[in-house]
Amino acid sequence: xxxxxxxxxxxxxxxxxxxxxxxxxxLTGIVDREGGKMxxxxxxxxxxxxYPVEKQTRGYYVRLVFEAPGALVAELERNIRITDxxxxxxxxxxxx
Numbered sequence: 001x002x003x004x005x006x007x008x009x010x011x012x013x014x015x016x017x018x019x020x021x022x023x024x025x026x027l028t029g030i031v032d033r034e035g036g037k038m039x040x041x042x043x044x045x046x047x048x049x050x051y052p053v054e055k056q057t058r059g060y061y062v063r064l065v066f067e068a069p070g071a072l073v074a075e076l077e078r079n080i081r082i083t084d085x086x087x088x089x090x091x092x093x094x095x096x
Contacts, residue, residue, distance in 0.1 A: 002036065002067045004094040007076065010053065010087045011060040013046060023085055024062060030076050036068030053087045065094070 009027070011020055028038050044061035053059060068076075073091055080089050 002069055004039065004065065004067055004096070005073055005091055006094055007064045007066075007080075007089060007091040009062050009064065009080065009089045011062065012054075012085045012087060013056055013058040013060055015060065015085050019085060020060060020062075023083060024064075026083070027064065027076065027079065030079055031064075031066045031068060031072065034068070034072040034075055036066050036072045038064070038066050040065040056087070059087060 007027075011023065015023070024041065028041065031038055040063075042063040042065070044063060046058055046060050049057055049059050077089070077091060080086055
């Protein structure tokens with residue numbers, strides 16, 4: 001059974017538009033490949049950070065909402081951790 005998840009990703013403000021798009025295409029590709037379904041990609045854009053992250057005071061936020069089995073979340077987070085340009089991320093399971 002698939003659950004709904006939301007992953008908030010904080011990207012480096014120094015990434016070019018095409019690099020950002022490449023990272024997001026890669027992440028949505030993982031969801032599709034592992035048997036999940038993208039529900040929404042919500043681009044929040046550049047925001048001021050509450051505190052510096054890796055010496056940056058701004059960051060680019062993107063919210064991904066997807067339907068997926070639990071194993072997919074582990075694979076997605078593994079890929080996020082090894083991707084350059086992603087500062088932080090958080091995945092939460094949404095209420096059914």
